[in-house]
Amino acid sequence: MHAIRQYELGGPEVLRYEVVPDLEPGEGQVRIAVRASGVHYLDTSLRSGFTSAVHQPLQLPMTPGREVAGRIDAIDPGVDPSWSGKRVVAHLGMASGGYAEQALAAVASLHEVPDGMPYAVAVAAIGTGRTAAGILDQSxxxxxxxxxxxxxxxxxxxxxxxxxxxxxxxxxxxxxxxxxxxxxxxxxxxxxxxxxxxxxxxxxxxxxxxxxxxxxxxxxxxxxxxxxxxxxxxxxxxxxxxxxxxxxxxxxxxxxxxxxLLGPQMLARPGGLRSLEAEALARAADGSRVPLVDSVFPLADAAGAHRALEGRKTYGKVVLVPDALL
The missing domain is CATH 3.40.50.720 (NAD(P)-binding Rossmann-like Domain)
Structure with a gap:
């Protein structure tokens, strides 16, 4: 499969598009054939070396990205087989691995993508939509x-x-x-x-x-x-x-x-963040809070996506899509 790999801190040029081995699910995990990966401004800061009380230094080498949507194409033998083949979206937490054609996710992190919802909208909801729900929850x-x-x-x-x-x-x-x-x-x-x-x-x-x-x-x-x-x-x-x-x-x-509103305050909310993810997906599905996805880049051009974000040249949510799907 193809993935974006980062071996050093620096500008967008440190994001390399490479062929890497296919992933195999570990205990309690599924493998997602990724159709959309979310990109954040925070990703650009972490790429450059930003740290905080919540964000630890990157463990290099790594594949950036914390949100993916796609279809499950492999599962751990201990996972309920009914998950196989489902359209899902997942936030990978502080883990990396989203800027790739495959991603591993714990079953507990999965949400089914509502019928008719594009993968790009689902991945925007699970990340940016979750954050919006958390902001509105606090204010x-x-x-x-x-x-x-x-x-x-x-x-x-x-x-x-x-x-x-x-x-x-x-x-x-x-x-x-x-x-x-x-x-x-x-x-x-x-x-x-x-x-x-x-x-x-x-x-x-x-x-x-x-x-x-x-x-x-x-x-x-x-x-x-x-x-x-x-x-x-x-x-x-x-x-x-x-x-x-x-x-x-x-x-x-x-x-x-x-x-x-972000950082420890958000992470410490009663009930955690999963309920915010569910709310964001439901809002996107019923049309009351629909993410704008107007900045789609091929996976191979993750560096271009970062440059556009840092240059304030994007609109709505920035999403990476595997090159073969464009």
């Missing part, structure tokens, strides 16, 4: 909220817009460039603004007619987050779920809450 949106969503054309941004509109909230989507602004608007944002334009925050204030935001979902950080924070009413809250810049955010006002 629910109410009908009377005015919600600002940064990176509104990204994988998480579009889901947060959909969720806020689903409960009747007013949504301001911030995105970089005309095409991304159009995506935010198409996803349901009441107001979509290009935050790369000088004075964009004044545009938002004017369009809101004196109303102030009550909730900011921020996946950008830096100056954009500072400006979004200043749109908040007293008692408002800024919920962070990511960053795209090394610029520090300087907001500091005890009358408005700032909280990071």
């Amino acid at each position: 629910p949106v109410e009908a009377d909220d005015i919600v600002v969503v940064t990176s509104a054309a990204g994988g998480l941004g579009v889901l947060l817009i959909q969720a806020a509109k689903d409960v009747g909230a007013k949504v301001v989507g911030l995105a970089g460039g005309e095409q991304k602004v159009a995506i935010a608007r198409a996803q349901g944002a009441d107001l979509a603004v290009d935050y790369r334009i000088d004075g964009w925050d004044d545009v938002v204030r004017r369009e809101l007619g004196g109303d102030l935001a009550t909730l900011v979902f921020d996946g950008v950080g830096g100056k954009t987050a500072d400006s979004a924070f200043n749109l908040l009413a007293p008692g408002g809250r800024l919920m962070q779920y990511g960053w795209f810049t090394d610029e520090p955010a300087t907001y500091d006002d005890p009358a408005r809450t700032v909280k990071m």
Whole structure:
């Protein structure tokens, strides 16, 4: 089979497309013939050497990727044979192995892909959709909220817009460039603004007619987050779920809450993460929170996918598909 292999830390060029031996399921495992692999901005950071309290240094050599969808084509003898041949999606946890034509997953991690759901949508739901469900679990949106969503054309941004509109909230989507602004608007944002334009925050204030935001979902950080924070009413809250810049955010006002939602906070939630995965898949199936998959790359070009993510040139969820399927 083909897989992406990483032997050293560095830029996208360290991701190598290679032929490697087929995998064999271990105890309690199945082998998935992969049809879609999820790609995250976090993957680019880990590739370069990022570590945290949750993310340990990569054990090299390795195959990146933590989310896969496909069909089971081999099982451990101890696994219920009814799993054989099923369409499934799995989050591999902190394990690696997703950027490949085959992946191993524990039976306990599997979800069946709902009938009619494309593999790319399923893999987006199990990863990005799970994260969106966790964000909303910690910071629910109410009908009377005015919600600002940064990176509104990204994988998480579009889901947060959909969720806020689903409960009747007013949504301001911030995105970089005309095409991304159009995506935010198409996803349901009441107001979509290009935050790369000088004075964009004044545009938002004017369009809101004196109303102030009550909730900011921020996946950008830096100056954009500072400006979004200043749109908040007293008692408002800024919920962070990511960053795209090394610029520090300087907001500091005890009358408005700032909280990071990912990392240990997410992992420590009662009941774990599996219920969030199930919720995300159900939402995608019923149409209430459907991931936007608009950035599909061949597996062989995983490096290109990373470059596009780091260059802010992607829309929605980024997915790798085996070359033979394209």
